[in-house]
Amino acid sequence: MSDEGTRVSRREFVHTGLQLGAALGVSGLGGLTIVGEAGAQTKRQYPWESLPAGETAPPTKLQLRTIGLGVSVQDRFLREFERRTGHKATGKVTGLTPMITEWLAGAYRNYDTNETNANRNAALWNAKLLQAIPVDKVVPWKSARDLFTSPKALGHDEVSGWPLVEIWVNPKTQQEFKLVPQFFNCDSIGYRYDLIKEDVTSWGSLVDPKYKGKVGILNDSLLTPGWCAGYMKKNNLAQIKRSDNMTRKEVDTVIDFLIKRKREGQFRAIWEDYGQCVNMLASGEIWLADSWNPVVEDVKKQGVVCKYAFPKEGFTAWFHGVAVAKDTPNLQAAIDYVNFCLEGWWGAQVAPQGYYSPTTTCESYLKASKRTDPQGRFNDYEWWYLGGESEEPKKGWPIRGRDTGSFRKRWSNVMHWMVWPDDADYYAKRWNDFLSA
Amino acid sequence: MLEPIAKAPAVEVSTTLVVRRRVAFLDRHPGVASWLLVLPGTLWMMLFVGIPLASIVLFSFWRSGFAGLVPDYNVENYAALLGGRTFWRITLWTYEVVIMALAGVIVLAYPAAYAIWRVVRDDRWKTAVLLLCIVPFWTSYLTRTITWLPMFGREGVVNRVLLALGVIGEPLEILLYTPYSMMWGLWSLYIVFMIGPLYHSMTKIDEDVMSAAAMLGATPVRTFFHIVLPLTRPGLMAGSLFVMVLGLGEFFTERVIGGAQNPMLAGLILRQIDIFQWASASAIAVTLTVLTLVTVSAMLRLFDLRKV
Numbered sequence: 030m031s032d033e034g035t036r037v038s039r040r041e042f043v044h045t046g047l048q049l050g051a052a053l054g055v056s057g058l059g060g061l062t063i064v065g066e067a068g069a070q071t072k073r074q075y076p077w078e079s080l081p082a083g084e085t086a087p088p089t090k091l092q093l094r095t096i097g098l099g100v101s102v103q104d105r106f107l108r109e110f111e112r113r114t115g116h117k118a119t120g121k122v123t124g125l126t127p128m129i130t131e132w133l134a135g136a137y138r139n140y141d142t143n144e145t146n147a148n149r150n151a152a153l154w155n156a157k158l159l160q161a162i163p164v165d166k167v168v169p170w171k172s173a174r175d176l177f178t179s180p181k182a183l184g185h186d187e188v189s190g191w192p193l194v195e196i197w198v199n200p201k202t203q204q205e206f207k208l209v210p211q212f213f214n215c216d217s218i219g220y221r222y223d224l225i226k227e228d229v230t231s232w233g234s235l236v237d238p239k240y241k242g243k244v245g246i247l248n249d250s251l252l253t254p255g256w257c258a259g260y261m262k263k264n265n266l267a268q269i270k271r272s273d274n275m276t277r278k279e280v281d282t283v284i285d286f287l288i289k290r291k292r293e294g295q296f297r298a299i300w301e302d303y304g305q306c307v308n309m310l311a312s313g314e315i316w317l318a319d320s321w322n323p324v325v326e327d328v329k330k331q332g333v334v335c336k337y338a339f340p341k342e343g344f345t346a347w348f349h350g351v352a353v354a355k356d357t358p359n360l361q362a363a364i365d366y367v368n369f370c371l372e373g374w375w376g377a378q379v380a381p382q383g384y385y386s387p388t389t390t391c392e393s394y395l396k397a398s399k400r401t402d403p404q405g406r407f408n409d410y411e412w413w414y415l416g417g418e419s420e421e422p423k424k425g426w427p428i429r430g431r432d433t434g435s436f437r438k439r440w441s442n443v444m445h446w447m448v449w450p451d452d453a454d455y456y457a458k459r460w461n462d463f464l465s466a
Numbered sequence: 467m468l469e470p471i472a473k474a475p476a477v478e479v480s481t482t483l484v485v486r487r488r489v490a491f492l493d494r495h496p497g498v499a500s501w502l503l504v505l506p507g508t509l510w511m512m513l514f515v516g517i518p519l520a521s522i523v524l525f526s527f528w529r530s531g532f533a534g535l536v537p538d539y540n541v542e543n544y545a546a547l548l549g550g551r552t553f554w555r556i557t558l559w560t561y562e563v564v565i566m567a568l569a570g571v572i573v574l575a576y577p578a579a580y581a582i583w584r585v586v587r588d589d590r591w592k593t594a595v596l597l598l599c600i601v602p603f604w605t606s607y608l609t610r611t612i613t614w615l616p617m618f619g620r621e622g623v624v625n626r627v628l629l630a631l632g633v634i635g636e637p638l639e640i641l642l643y644t645p646y647s648m649m650w651g652l653w654s655l656y657i658v659f660m661i662g663p664l665y666h667s668m669t670k671i672d673e674d675v676m677s678a679a680a681m682l683g684a685t686p687v688r689t690f691f692h693i694v695l696p697l698t699r700p701g702l703m704a705g706s707l708f709v710m711v712l713g714l715g716e717f718f719t720e721r722v723i724g725g726a727q728n729p730m731l732a733g734l735i736l737r738q739i740d741i742f743q744w745a746s747a748s749a750i751a752v753t754l755t756v757l758t759l760v761t762v763s764a765m766l767r768l769f770d771l772r773k774v
Contacts, residue, residue, distance in 0.1 A: 126740045133534045152742065156533035242639070248726055250741055291727070298643040298725035305722075313620050314642065449532070457741045458546070464729045464737070465556045 075168060076114040077369040086115035091362040093118045096128055096136065097144025099303075100323065100382060101211060101349060110369050116362040125149060132158060137354040141363040147195040147348050148251075148449045150208045160355045161198050161205035166364050169371040172388040176440065177210050177348075178203060184346060184440040189273060191446035192348055208350035209367045210387035212379050215344030215439055216252070216447075219310055219320030223334035232260035232340050235319060236290050245309050245318035248299045250460030252447060256319055256345055258283045259444040263342040273445035277455050284459040288466040299464070310335055322383030325432065337383075337432035343444030348387070380413040385436060519755070526748035535744050543749035553734075553750075557757070560730040563645075563720075564713035567652040571709055572702070574653060575660035579701075580694065582661075583668040596665070599658050607655065607718070614651050614723050618642040643725030651719040656712060660705035667701025668694065703769040707762060714758045731757075 071081055080086065093116050095102055102120035111118045121140075123131070129149050132140070137158045145153075153159050164170055175182040177196060185193070193200040198207055220229045225240070235244050236257070247253050258272035258279065267282045269275060275283065290296070297315050300306045307327045309315045320337070328335035351370060353363045369375060376386025377394035381401060395410035402408075407417045407430070416438065417430020433439050450456060492499040529538040547553050578599070586592050602610055617623050618641035625637040641647055671694065679689045717732040729737060731754045738747035 126742070129742070130739070130744075152533045248737070250737070296727065297639070299727055301721055301726055308615070314639075453532075453741055454530070454743060454746075457738065457743055457746075458550070458552075461556075461729070461734065461737065462552045464727070465552050465559065 075365075075368065076116075077110070077365045077372055078113070079372070079374060080113045085112050088117070089115040089362075091116045091359050093142065093359060093362040093366050094121075094140045095119075095142040095144060095351075095366065096121045096123060096131070096140045098122065098125065098128075098349075100379070100384070101144045106375060106378065109374065110366060113369065114362070114365050116359070116365060118366075129153060138356075141354055141357040141359045142366055143352045143354065144211060144349060145208075145352060146447075147192065147208055147210075147350055148447050150195060150350065150352055151449060153352060154207050158355055159207065159352045160357075160360075161207060162209060162353055162364065162367065163205055164203060166367075167206065167209055167371065168368055169373070169388045169390050172390045173210075174385075174387055174389060176213075177387050183437065184443045186273075186443070186446050188271060189446055189448050191346075191448055195348075196350070206350075208352045209371070210348050210350045211370050212376070212384040212386060213346070213348035214322055214384050215346045215443065216256075216319065216321055217340055217344050217433065218317055218338035219306070219325040219328065220317035220336055220338060221310060221313060221334065222336045224313060224316045228336070229317060229338040230341050231264075232256050232319075232342050233264065234317060234338075236260070236287075236295060238293070238295070240317060241293065241295050242297050243316040244296050245298050245300045245306065245315035246296055247306075247319050248301045248464070250457045251450060251453060252345065253319060254280060254283045254287070254456060254460065255445065255447065257287055259342050259345070261286065263444070271445075273448045274450040275452075275456075277452060280452070280455055280459050284463050287463050291463065291466055326381065326383050339433040339438075339442070340444070343442045344439060345445060345447055346440075346443045347447045377409070380409060383413075385414075522748045522751050525745055526752045528745045528748075530743045530745040532742060543746050544753075547746065547749050547753065553753075556729060556731055556734055559728055560714065563648070563652070563716070563730060564710060566649055567656060567713050568706055568709045570649060570653045571656050571660045571705070575657055575664055575705065578657070579661045579664035579668055580690070582665055596661075599661050602654075603658055610655060611651055611719050611722050614647065614654075615642070618647055618650075618723070642723060643727070645724065645728065648719055648724030651723045652713065652716065655719065656709045659708035659712070660702075663701035663704040663708075664698055665701070667698035671697045699769060703765065707765060710761055710765065711758060714754065714761065 071084055073080070076086060093107075093110065095107075095118070097120065099122045102122050104120075107118040107120050110116070125146055126149075128143065128145055129152050132143055132153055133156060137143075137153075143150075143153065143159070150159075176184050177192060179185065180187065180190075180193060180200075185191070190200065192210070192213075193203075196206060196208055196210060197203050198205040218229050218232065218235065220234070222228070224243075234240060235246060254275070255272060258267075258269050258275055261267040261283060262269040262272050267279070267286075269279045269282070298309060300309060300315075300318060303321070303324060306318055306320055306324045310318060310320070310324065310328045311331045311333050322337055325335050325337040351363075351367050353360070353367070357363055371386070371388045371390065373386075373388070373390030373392075373394050376388065376391030377398070379386070380391065380395055392410050392414070395413060396408050398409040399405050399407070400409055401412045402417065407415075411417055412431055414436045416433075416435035492502075525535055526543055527539050527541065529536045529540060529542070582592055582595050586595055615622070619625070620637040620639065620642075622641070624641055625634070628634045629637065675693060675697075676689065679693055684692070715732050716730055717736055720726065720728065720730050720733055726733075731750065735747045735750045735754070738744075738750060
């Protein structure tokens with residue numbers, strides 16, 4: 030990075046007379062970097078900062094090789110990163126488990142960053158295949174939401190210590206990241222309002238005989254028993270201490286309950302991937318499902334009246350982050366990527382998928398954009414973070430504003446975080462019993 | 467210039483002699499030749515099948531940790547698997563599905579193969595019809611399975627046609643995400659593996675035998691059961707082996723059009739991997755391999771494929 034920066038600056042010195050960069054001979058972090066092609070330089074302090082349209086940073090010798098889900102590893106993001114930083118960027122899209130499996134099998138040598146769900150990241154951290162990132166290297170972190178820095182924040186879980194325990198090497202001192210938060214959200218229930226004709230307000234609807242044969246549930250041995258446990262606990266249907274991390278006896282109670290419902294024909298199908306859930310809801314094969322926010326947004330795009338529920342028992346919360354490979358030869362590119370994801374542009378790009386950004390830097394981008402509200406009354410920040418009009422009781426279609434309302438409303442109603450339970454093996458064993466019942 | 471030309475035949479002669487000597491050696495020791503011929507294939511199989519398989523067997527005796535496999539030898543994976551009712555229930559279900567799939571494929575493939583053999587007389591048409599059977603297999607297995615979704619869905623082709631004809635008042639939900647839809651999917655996937663061998667067996671039946679049966683007054687049904695069926699046993703067995711082996715490894719159809727409500731053994735492996743239970747997944751994989759080998763051996767005892 031340093032050599033390249035010096036070389037480029039020297040060349041540009043000849044062409045443009047921008048002596049400062051060359052004289053300092055520094056680049057990247059800590060100095061004033063001058064990037065951009067001859068004749069179109071924009072002064073930026075960091076290479077990951079925004080660059081006016083039409084400008085491209087000169088190529089560096091570094092590259093970024095990342096692996097993650099399709100929701101975060103997208104070509105448009107990587108091209109923008111490349112344009113801003115000059116680092117060649119490549120990404121591999123895969124599933125959550127294959128990503129971890131691949132990494133454990135040695136892929137940490139082939140990738141620089143891993144964009145994963147926080148509940149699985151401990152597998153890589155414990156195997157010492159990641160490296161800690163000092164907090165001062167992540168510049169936009171000064172605009173971090175308090176959810177990721179304070180145990181007193183709305184949405185923080187005192188019992189599990191989430192989300193802080195999975196972010197920091199030491200949650201108290203907060204000096205080094207294990208996993209730098211990238212985007213986060215809450216899961217809930219997606220439902221066909223046009224078919225159900227009423228608002229779904231409880232996880233219990235998924236097991237309500239009223240919707241027998243119309244329900245889809247996710248094939249996940251941890252998440253599905255998780256929401257069911259939360260529902261049973263909050264409605265005093267079972268003695269469950271922690272719905273996110275159950276004892277064997279509690280798992281038995283929940284799975285036996287689900288098996289009973291399955292035998293009664295409650296579930297139409299068990300969905301397994303994003304597109305499948307979108308198709309099932311959009312086609313009306315199922316009327317409601319434990320679902321993800323972007324699924325509902327995608328169903329809506331097909332002109333179908335689909336809503337995202339505000340369950341009285343609370344949402345199930347999660348976050349994804351970027352982890353950096355140990356011994357990566359592209360450490361600076363990896364750090365630039367982390368910064369790029371939190372700079373604001375990236376966070377604004379994923380807002381229409383329903384995701385939140387861990388830093389408030391996306392606000393300026395979203396406030397300048399009015400792409401979501403069909404009537405153009407609300408800017409994208411008002412829509413995605415303040416909830417538009419949906420703070421008012423929603424009646425029918427079209428839904429005005431974001432389902433479930435504002436950021437604050439959603440995060441004041443968290444049932445639990447999706448932690449990796451201590452006895453995940455037992456969850457799996459009993460989940461197989463459910464599937465084969 | 468002349469010298470190399472003069473020397474060339476000498477070199478050629480010596481090379482030819484060496485080759486001849488080697489050939490003569492191999493003639494005298496035919497066993498060596500056989501070994502040499504199977505060596506590349508054996509090495510290939512050792513490298514890409516033997517070693518991975520051995521690794522899976524090894525892993526099945528390890529323990530799954532959150533951060534990978536731990537070489538802590540135990541038989542717990544097998545004890546938990548074979549000692550639980552769920553595994554046997556899933557195994558039984560897997561065999562039920564595969565046997566139903568096989569039965570359905572046999573019933574559908576026999577008339578199809580017979581028609582191509584006896585009804586379609588023109589060779590060009592025969593080729594065309596056989597090609598029609600094969601064409602869907604030019605696309606991937608996944609695509610062929612997913613294609614049934616728009617066919618059988620609530621708003622799919624079948625439901626729309628039946629609604630338009632007034633046969634039904636409400637879309638049929640039984641068409642998708644049920645064991646029936648899964649079975650239909652499996653039949654469509656496997657039928658070509660039965661039609662091909664059956665047709666091949668049928669073409670080997672002596673035309674005179676068929677004529678003799680007809681002249682002696684045998685009805686087509688009697689001819690089928692007394693001549694065609696016994697003489698096509700090799701094809702039937704070859705096709706059955708294909709369907710059985712493919713069916714036992716089936717996981718996708720069950721997930722996509724079966725509604726994922728009743729996993730089969732191969733699907734169980736995936737579900738274990740999803741939550742990092744590699745050791746237990748390996749134990750299921752080994753058990754499934756053993757079950758497949760036992761099944762195939764039993765089938766081969768019924769009929770020796772070398773007679774084909």
